[in-house]
Amino acid sequence: MNTQQLKQYIIKFQSIIALLLMCIVLSFLSDSFLSGENAWNVMRQISVNVIISVGMTLIILTGGIDLSVGSILALSGAVTATLLKFGAEFIDMNLYIGFTLMGALVGGTLAGTVLGWFNGLTITRFKVPPFVATLAMLTIARGLTMLLTGGFPITGLGNNMAFIGTGWFLGIPMPVWISALIVLAAAVVTKKTTLGRHIYAIGGNETAAALSGLKIKKVKMMVYAIAGALAGIGGIIVTSRLDSAQPNAGFGFELDSIAAVVIGGTSLSGGKGTIMGTVQGALIIGILNNGLVLLNVSPFWQQVIKGFVILLAVVIEKFNSKEE
Template sequence: MSNVTETNVQNQEHSKMNVQLNKWRKSPVFYPLIGFVVIFVAMALANDNFLTASNLSNVLRQVSIIAIIAVGMTCAILTGGIDLSVGPVMALSGTLTAGLMVAGLPPELAILAGLAVGTLFGAGNGVFVAYAKMPPIIVTLATMGIARGLALIYTGGYPVSGLPQGFSFLGRGEVLGLQIPILVMAVVYILAYVLLNKTPIGRYIYAIGGNEEAARLSGVRVARYKLLVYMLSGLTAAIAGIVLTSRLMSGQPNAGVGFELDAIAAVVLGGAAIAGGRGAIIGTLIGAMMLGVLNNGLNLMGVSPYIQNIIKGAIILLAIYIGRSRGK
């Protein structure tokens, strides 16, 4: 009798483990996490310098900029949209912040102005997408050129230098051994996680991406939340731009070229559906880390940048294929 009872208990435990495993497999971060582990282990085996503390810290610092931008991009993609203007908005916010400090404005006020400009640009995108009902890819492609043009006009095409030395702390400083850009990235992701997973706003964002018409019929003010999403995208681009400006100690009007593609890649590699409605902010962080580890490992191995682009493109295509297969 005791043997039968023990067998039943074992069967129940085995069944619970299967349920948990199946639940974990359905998570949007399951495959991205496996992909990250595979790439991390491969790079560690390929180069002895990869696992050094200084190199891993360097990877995190390099990843932080793209990862911050990818937070806003995640929100846009979750609604079924996209934001191609994040790179130029990042440059505009960074150069404006730098220029205002050089003109004598206190760093705190200059930073607030830079954040405001990024948020306003995002709001402009949101108005055209949400209220004028224009395609997001067209709207943000247009504002991409506008933001870059404004950054070049404001600076005359030259970097803005002569920033206050104390401003460098934001991009180069450390707290308890952790670099400030990494801490900023962590704070942004914690706030985004709370927003998307613990508030009604997050539920509405997922609902809009899953079925916009159904969300509208359910009483969700779709236009309002789309506007909010693009404002968040502009804000995170501005944060990244200011952190990068602090790290370089100059406002670069050509900063952020191609960053929008890296941000989209991070979101897609993180398991988000490009059509919207499915994804996780933790997955985006994993996707950004995947890109960072891949770039760093290939650089340490001396792989040509041209070949690196081919490898990254192939991995992104594979991620999209896996995502579509899971959706079906």
């Protein structure tokens, strides 16, 4: 193996190499890091970020960005909790509609889907830059969450709801099962379907994609709707795990999501990246957070360290792009 081949090998597997090195270092610094209990703890912690990051990957592959996923997560969780506990009451019509658990879950996921679709509509129909459109949605969704909850948590959602976020099935936590199924589905979509090919084509060269006849607006709206739906599912898991819909849920989740995507090797300019790379990025972020907690590092320093890791990942990605 010559130097050039070795360099390409390192670039291709840089996320896995970084992950292994981090695990080796933390195993020496903390006796409890390699315990089975801690491993499942890490997997549960990263499950929501993995789900959100899958949607973020699809968006970034098209050359876009979504800053609203954390707020959409909070609103979807609040909608789910409200429907499950209080139902929907229409006073003027003297009508009350109660919801089963499944109905509430569908309602929460649908709320996220609609908000994501609205992001896509704003970006494609009104030509608003994704950064601006989703930044506006961040504020809108957070405000709607406060209005719906009155600024107070909605608690006491029942054991069936709690099972989604805290239960185990065949020895594996439910959030891990859910995130694994979503990752599998997204990997198939990006690798084996026409939609996946169109996503990469649009991110690689949108002008060429338009000239070749791809329905760019339709694909982008679909991608943002999918990301919204996944944020909604993330909101349901967070609400279930806490047994309450918190008005401030999801704060900062968009940053962890973008970090996972970038660290996983997806190019911020679009057209390059994989779902499995994003999973590796989410693992790196999760293990980093877990290791810093085990080492009793101050939460303030944790933010500083995480910020530098994200910056380093972007610099490496830009350097690799120039090399290619």
